[in-house]
Amino acid sequence: METAAAATSATPSTDVLLRLTDVVKHFPVRSSSLFRRTAGAVHAVDGVSLEVRRGETLGLVGETGCGKSTLARCITRLYEVTSGTVEFDGADISRLTASQMRPYRREMQMIFQDPYGSLNPRRRVGSIIGDPFAIHGIASGQDRKRRVQEAMELVGLNPEHYNRFPAEFSGGQRQRIGIARALALRPKLVICDEPVSALDVSIQAQVINLLSDLQRELDLTYIFIAHDLSVVRHVSDRVAVMYLGKVGEIGPSEDIYQKGRHPYTQALLSAVPVPDPKQMQQRARIVLVGDVPSPLDPPSGCRFHPRCPKARDRCVTEDPPLVSRLGDPEIHAAACHFPVEVGEDISLSTPQISESERVIEEGLVGNA
Amino acid sequence: MSIQDAGGASELATLPGHDAGEPVEAAKVIQGRSPWRLAYERLRRDRAAVVSAAVILIIVACAIGAPVFAAITGHGVNEQFRHNGLSVEGFPVAPGSHFLLGTDDQGRDLLVRIAYGARPSLLVGVVTSAITVTFGAIMGLMAGYFGRVVDTVISRIIDVTLSIPFLLFAVALAAVSGGGSLWLVIVVLSIFGWSSVARIVRGQVFSIREREYIEAARSLGASPWRIMFIDIVPNVIAQVIVYASLLIPLSIVAEATLSYLTIGVQPPTADWGAMIASSQAVYTVAWWDLVFPGVALLITTLAFNIFGDGVRDAFDPRADRLFV
Numbered sequence: 001m002e003t004a005a006a007a008t009s010a011t012p013s014t015d016v017l018l019r020l021t022d023v024v025k026h027f028p029v030r031s032s033s034l035f036r037r038t039a040g041a042v043h044a045v046d047g048v049s050l051e052v053r054r055g056e057t058l059g060l061v062g063e064t065g066c067g068k069s070t071l072a073r074c075i076t077r078l079y080e081v082t083s084g085t086v087e088f089d090g091a092d093i094s095r096l097t098a099s100q101m102r103p104y105r106r107e108m109q110m111i112f113q114d115p116y117g118s119l120n121p122r123r124r125v126g127s128i129i130g131d132p133f134a135i136h137g138i139a140s141g142q143d144r145k146r147r148v149q150e151a152m153e154l155v156g157l158n159p160e161h162y163n164r165f166p167a168e169f170s171g172g173q174r175q176r177i178g179i180a181r182a183l184a185l186r187p188k189l190v191i192c193d194e195p196v197s198a199l200d201v202s203i204q205a206q207v208i209n210l211l212s213d214l215q216r217e218l219d220l221t222y223i224f225i226a227h228d229l230s231v232v233r234h235v236s237d238r239v240a241v242m243y244l245g246k247v248g249e250i251g252p253s254e255d256i257y258q259k260g261r262h263p264y265t266q267a268l269l270s271a272v273p274v275p276d277p278k279q280m281q282q283r284a285r286i287v288l289v290g291d292v293p294s295p296l297d298p299p300s301g302c303r304f305h306p307r308c309p310k311a312r313d314r315c316v317t318e319d320p321p322l323v324s325r326l327g328d329p330e331i332h333a334a335a336c337h338f339p340v341e342v343g344e345d346i347s348l349s350t351p352q353i354s355e356s357e358r359v360i361e362e363g364l365v366g367n368a
Numbered sequence: 369m370s371i372q373d374a375g376g377a378s379e380l381a382t383l384p385g386h387d388a389g390e391p392v393e394a395a396k397v398i399q400g401r402s403p404w405r406l407a408y409e410r411l412r413r414d415r416a417a418v419v420s421a422a423v424i425l426i427i428v429a430c431a432i433g434a435p436v437f438a439a440i441t442g443h444g445v446n447e448q449f450r451h452n453g454l455s456v457e458g459f460p461v462a463p464g465s466h467f468l469l470g471t472d473d474q475g476r477d478l479l480v481r482i483a484y485g486a487r488p489s490l491l492v493g494v495v496t497s498a499i500t501v502t503f504g505a506i507m508g509l510m511a512g513y514f515g516r517v518v519d520t521v522i523s524r525i526i527d528v529t530l531s532i533p534f535l536l537f538a539v540a541l542a543a544v545s546g547g548g549s550l551w552l553v554i555v556v557l558s559i560f561g562w563s564s565v566a567r568i569v570r571g572q573v574f575s576i577r578e579r580e581y582i583e584a585a586r587s588l589g590a591s592p593w594r595i596m597f598i599d600i601v602p603n604v605i606a607q608v609i610v611y612a613s614l615l616i617p618l619s620i621v622a623e624a625t626l627s628y629l630t631i632g633v634q635p636p637t638a639d640w641g642a643m644i645a646s647s648q649a650v651y652t653v654a655w656w657d658l659v660f661p662g663v664a665l666l667i668t669t670l671a672f673n674i675f676g677d678g679v680r681d682a683f684d685p686r687a688d689r690l691f692v
Contacts, residue, residue, distance in 0.1 A: 076587045098591075105589035118580035122403060122602035128581075135590050165402070181584065 017189055017221050018052040018075065023084035023094075025067075025074050025245075029296065043295045044070040046245035047084070049322075052189070057215065057222040059236030059253065061229060061268065065292055067245040068225045069113075072191045075223070076110055077101055089188070106136055109182035113194040115174035119166040125152075125177055126162035132184040151180040155210060172203035176210070183214060191223045196231060208235060229272045233257055238331075241265050244295060244303040247322055251332030259342045261325045261334035264304050266346055286347045302337065310338050311351040403683075407606070410682040417678025423671040431486035438484075441468070443477035445484045446636045450475055460654040470656040473646055474636075478656060482664050484638035489668060492553055492623035492632075493616040499558040500619075501612040504565025505604070511566065512573025513596050519570070526563040534560045538631050548631035553623050556631075561619070565611055572604045606683040613676035617669035624665055640665045 026041035045067040052058050060068050073079045075086055077093065086094040093104050112118035119128055129148045133139040139147050149159035155176040166174055175195060182190055192211065196204040212235060215222060226232045232239055233253055240250040241262060249262040260266050267286040288307045293299050299306050305315040314337050324330050325339040340346055411417055430437075438444055453461055453475030463470040469478040511522035538556045542548045576582065577600070585595050624641030626632040633639040635646075640661045647657035 073583075078583055078587055098589075102589045105587065110584065110587050112580045112584060114580055118584050120581040120599050120603070123599075124402075131585065131590070132588050135585075135588050135594065178584075181588075 015054045016051045017054045017089060018223075019085075019087040020051070020071075020075070021049050021085045021087070023048045023071065023074055023086060024082045025070050025079055026082045040296050043245050043298050045074060046298065048242075048245070048247055049084075050240055050247060050250060052221060052223060054188075054221055055219060056237040057224050057235050059232035059239040060223060060225045060242060061227060061232050061239060062242035063227060063268075063292060065295065066242045067295075068242055069193055070245075071242070072110065072193050072223065072225055075191060076105075076108055102136070106132075106185045107187050108189040108191065109185070109187040111175075111178050111182045111190060111192045111195045114198050115171050115178060116166075116198075118178050119174055121166055123165075124162070125164050125166060125169070128166070129177065129180045129184060132181060136185065138185070147184070148180075151184045152177075154183065154214070155180045170203075171199050172206060175199060175203075175207050179207075179210065179214070183218065183220075186218060187220070189221045189223070191225070193225045194227070195224075197226065197228060204231070211235070229268060241268065244292060244298055246303060246335065248304065248336070249332075249334040250322065251328070251334075255328070255332045259328075261328065261332075261339035262304075262336045263308050263310050263338075263340055263346055265334075266340050270347070302335070304336075305351075305353065309346050309349040309351055310340070311353045312338060313353055316353055403606070407679075407682040411678055414678045414681060416674050417682070420671040420674040420678065423667065424675060427486055427668055427671065428490060430483050431490050434480070434483040434487065437480045441477055441480060443467075443480050445480050445638055446476065448475045449477070453477070460650055460657055462654070463656055469660050470654065472643065472657050473650045473654070478643075478660055481638040481643060482640070482660055485640045485643060485661065485664065486668070488550055488627070488633050488637070488639045489620045489623055489665070492550065492557065493620040493672070496554050496557040496561060496619040496623075497612045497615040499554070500561035500615060501565050501608055503558070504562035505569050505608050507562065508566035508569025508571075509573055509596055509600065509604075512570040513577060513592065513600065515574075515577075522566065522570075526566055529560060529563045532560075535625075535629075538626055539629070542631040548626070548634060550633050553626050553632045556626070557619055557622050561615065565608065565615075568607060568611060569604055572607060573600055576600050576603050610676065610680040610683055613679045614673065617672035617676070620665070620669055620672070 023045055024043075024047055025045040026043055029040045029042060048067075048071055050058070060071070062068050070079065074081045074094075077086075077096070081094050084094070085092050088104055088108065091104075093101065096104070119125075126145065126148050129151055130144050133144045133147060138144075145162070149162060152159045152162070157173060157176050157180065161169075166177065169177065175198075179195075195211065196207050199207060208231065211222070214220060222235070224232060224235050236253045238251060239253050239256045241248045241256070241260075241264065243264050249256065249260060249265045256265060257269065260269060263286075267288050270286045286309065290307055293303070293306060301317050302308070302311075302315040302320050305311040308315065318337065320335045320337045322333045322335040324332055325334045325336065326341065328334075434445070443449070449471065452466065453471040455461060460473055460475070461467055461471045463478075467477050467479070469482065472478055472481065507522050507526075511519040534556070537560075538552075541556060542552060545552060582595060582599055585599050590599075623632055624639075624644070627639045627641030628645045630642070630645070632641060635642065643661040644658060644665075647654070647661070651658040
């Protein structure tokens with residue numbers, strides 16, 4: 001993992017707001033409730049090292065179950081990390097007690113995916129947005145109410161709706177309530193966990209624009225988690241692609257989209273719909289076979305090798321480090337032994353590893 | 369309230385960020401109707417619940433105003449009328465102009481005793497439900513929220529209490545403590561009642577604990593107690609109230625059962641269960657001794673049950689959508 005750390009520490013450390021070093025989160029799986037035995041562990045996050053710089057937006061993409069949300073919850077200490085460190089503003093926060101953690105909680109906040117699940121249906125909106133002030137003992141009574149209404153105004157909600165319940169708002173408005181709550185204490189870092197994926201497309205744009213306006217206005221740093229690549233491209237300065245608990249590729253947004261080195265990045269990009277049917281038909285799509293392997297027992301070597309069209313024997317045995325490839329600048333790193341050249345069409349490649357190492361869907365083989 | 373300011377509202381209505389179709393009501397206090405308010409309004413529209421509530425109020429008035437019955441009839445609750453309250457053969461007197469509901473085997477006025485008999489029933493019903501539900505909810509809350517060891521310990525205690533035969537325990541406890549009493553009844557019923565409430569609450573809390581709004585509260589730095597009482601309790605309290613309202617008739621019946629078995633209130637205190645028990649000797653010649661206390665018990669439990677159903681429907685509007 002030393003190589004990975006070297007690749008990400010290229011920038012001056014002064015403007016680094018958040019640094020993750022080799023963060024690991026395993027969930028032990030227990031067999032029965034009466035006689036607890038550890039039967040194994042879900043390797044949700046397995047050695048992630050990355051940095052987030054002050055004022056930037058880092059996009060975090062990957063398919064469902066790749067550990068994006070778990071990573072977010074490790075950063076905010078909703079989960080305890082199994083190993084590794086989380087440094088926020090220069091201080092290691094990964095081992096702090098709940099009371100030591102409190103001052104940091106003011107500085108980093110989360111915006112959640114589900115605007116229906118993230119607001120308590122039994123509480124009035126004013127009370128929900130007032131929570132941060134109440135918990136940190138910052139304001140009470142009329143002062144709190146005034147601040148809550150300011151926060152509502154900031155996100156484009158009518159402050160008069162202070163006394164309403166979440167059920168009386170639309171999905172987009174609810175997400176604004178979640179944003180108001182997250183920004184009420186003016187945090188430095190905001191982790192947006194798929195903030196728009198539960199919203200209608202027309203509302204998505206509004207919420208994304210609101211988030212970028214607020215970033216400029218309040219000097220926020222975002223970690224933006226999504227599985228929608230076009231959204232991530234729009235908002236992110238840098239993008240990290242995750243696969244099975246590891247970062248497969250990280251780099252400036254345009255580099256990732258123009259010259260993604262990791263075959264998995266290429267596969268993800270080829271799945272993004274293009275708003276032109278002709279172009280869509282001509283474009284070579286990289287169809288990955290099978291599902292993501294079980295995080296209970298991740299594959300050896302490169303975790304992508306069972307599904308990778310470019311897999312070679314080396315991928316089975318050796319875990320590729322996350323370093324810059326093919327003469328890329330240091331800030332663009334990929335964890336792949338056989339990175340993709342610009343213009344290379346990997347939809348035509350065939351893996352050259354023994355069949356037992358590959359994911360083969362029986363149905364697909366039969367039809368072919 | 370500053371939010372009544374109309375100028376501010378019209379300004380905000382033009383904010384570009386508003387989602388389409390948002391109603392902007394100016395110059396008016398915007399107050400969302402709370403789930404409590406909505407439940408109350410649904411309860412008001414439920415005719416059976418309103419009628420049963422009225423019946424409950426009448427029973428409560430009878431219990432409180434029992435001395436009034438005694439004053440009007442001139443018959444004390446424990447007063448034995450050996451000359452006109454018992455027949456020549458020593459049997460109870462039938463209902464008539466002097467004793468409206470007749471007399472019991474001791475020659476006491478049945479009407480006055482039934483009115484007084486409502487007191488232990490209601491007391492046990494309400495107090496037991498309150499204790500049971502409060503204790504059970506707190507235990508369930510802790511088991512569900514903290515999980516792990518706390519949950520294991522509380523769950524095992526629940527299993528143990530549910531496996532002890534309730535009547536046997538009550539009889540044994542009465543024997544050990546030297547005779548029954550109303551407080552013994554309350555203690556016994558509470559010991560056996562809380563575990564089912566705890567189970568219900570525990571299950572609810574288990575599912576609520578995984579909601580994102582709990583994660584949001586934790587990421588804001590809220591303490592476990594704050595999360596339990598501010599975020600979780602409002603989401604389970606409706607169920608608890610429904611359970612409590614259905615627990616009252618159960619407790620009343622259980623109290624009558626224990627008093628029938630002489631574990632409850634001791635003679636000569638008036639009690640419906642004890643009255644039914646003492647009627648056993650004479651009911652072949654004096655049906656009223658068995659029927660009237662029985663009917664009083666029936667009406668009371670029925671009223672509480674129907675009202676409890678109404679409360680449940682009011683808190684769970686999906687139920688009435690099925691039929692309307």
